[in-house]
Amino acid sequence: MKNEPPKIDWDRLRELRDLFLQPEPITGPYWKSNRQLQDYDITLGERIGWKWDAVLEELKVRGWKPPSPSLTDMGCGTGVATRRMLRAFPGHFKKVTLWDHSEAAISYARQKLRHEFPDVRVICPSAPPHPKGVVLISHVLTELNDESAGEFLELMADAQAMLWVEPGTFETSRMLIEVREMLREEFKVVxxxxxxxxxxxxxQGNENHWCHHFANAPAKAHQDPFWGHFRKEMNLDVGPLAYSFLILEKEPELIAEGASHLIGKPMIMPKYVRVLSCQKEDVRELVAGRKTDGYRDLKQGVTPMLYRFELKKNRILSGKKVGEAAGTDH
Ligand SMILES: C[S@@+](CC[C@H](N)C(=O)[O-])C[C@H]1O[C@@H](n2cnc3c(N)ncnc32)[C@H](O)[C@@H]1O
Structure with a gap:
């Protein structure tokens, strides 16, 4: 029998997206029903899941491991970030704490978690928790006003690690950079x-740039009629999806220190490729010619775009991907 695609209340979903896109902070809970949470979870939430998959893949390339078996999801919504994390590190997390100011969201997220991970203890406190292990924050920043953002950050004081993923817009990236600058004494930046x-x-000179990256949708999503429908109804691409992220930890093992992380998409010219590259010294544009060692990966934007470059001024002489060169990074 043919699998029926899930039925979605597209009008409601468009309204929800409009709410997310409006520039002012959102005051108070807005989730209206289990149906709405489910529609979000399999559409907009699933796309957020692809961003988390990209972030977690990069963390694995960097050799990162969660420093605690305890996980807290702040502003959990349907719990998509937590589920991606538990899938990425099977058996690692023993306890998950879900926090959201919407009770409907917590209840939905708990149900989904219990179903997929029956062995994990799920805790749903009645007041904002002070997490001591690993904290996830996903697509919450633009909903907070200055006061609640400050409160969120204060709650992080005892966390061992913080994984934060947001949309890859100029504004959100700049907000995350602000968070980075505020917390980089207390935490190390992973x-x-x-x-x-x-x-x-x-x-100075980088005023027009913002730190963002792209996550690919799984190949099968591009052939799936459900996502074709999503594209038409929501007027949104299935992928690649822009995101900004920030991973902080109190005592990390820093494997990619000194490497370069490319930002945004490479710009492909007839005879060379131009990239915006972030390293300890600066954020600046670099170019690689066709004969450069690593040119194909650079041109195709193979993720994660983490390299050890040999440079001559702004020319890349060779680029080795972090994690691939045997014996250098792992
Ligand atoms: C766009 S949804 C993202 C949900 C989920 N983290 C995800 O990535 O799919 C934002 C979530 O943050 C929650 N939220 C917003 N402001 C909050 C606050 N001050 N305290 C707790 N939760 C908050 C909302 O209720 C909502 O569930």
Whole structure:
């Protein structure tokens, strides 16, 4: 029998997306029903899941491991970030704490978690928790006003690690950079940066840049009629999806220190490729010619775009991907 595609209330979903896109902070809970949470979870939430998959893949390339078996999802919504994390590190997490100011969201997220991970203890406190293990924050920042953003950050004081993923827009990236600058004394920066200095995007001359990356949708989504329908109804691409992220940890093992992380998409010219590259010294444009070792990966934007470059001024002489060169990074 043919599998029926899930039925979605597209009008409701468009309304929800309009709410997310409006520039002012959102005051108070907005989830209206289980149906709405489910529609979100298999559409917009699933796309957020692809961003998390890209981030978690990069963390694995960097050799990162969660420093605690306890996980807290702040502003959990349907719990998509938590489920991606549990799938990426099977058996690692023993306890998950879900926090959201919407009770409907917590209840939905708990149900989904229990179903997929029956062995994990799920805790749903009645007041904002002070997490001591690993914290996830996903697509919450633009909903917070200054006061609640400050409160969120205060709650992080005892966390061992914080994984934060947001849309890859100019505004959100700049907000995350602000968070990075505020917390980089208390935490070490694991990613996207490969250094602990002030963010190079804040340097003079980089005013038009923002730190963002792209996550691919799984290949099968491009052939799936359900996602074709999504594209038409929501007027949204299935992928690649822009995201910004920030991974902080108190005592990490920093494997990619000194490497370069490319930002955005490579610009392909007839005879060379131009990339925006972030490293300890700066954020600046670099070029690689066709004969450059690593040119194909650079041109195709193979993710994660983490390299050890040999440079001559702004020319890349060779580029080795972090994690691939045997014996150098792992
Ligand atoms: C866009 S949804 C993202 C949900 C989920 N983290 C994800 O990535 O799919 C934002 C979530 O943050 C929650 N939220 C917003 N402001 C909050 C606050 N001050 N305290 C707790 N939760 C909040 C909302 O209720 C909503 O579930």
């Amino acid at each position: 990613a996207p940066c490969t250094h602990q200095e002030r963010c190079g995007i804040l340097a």
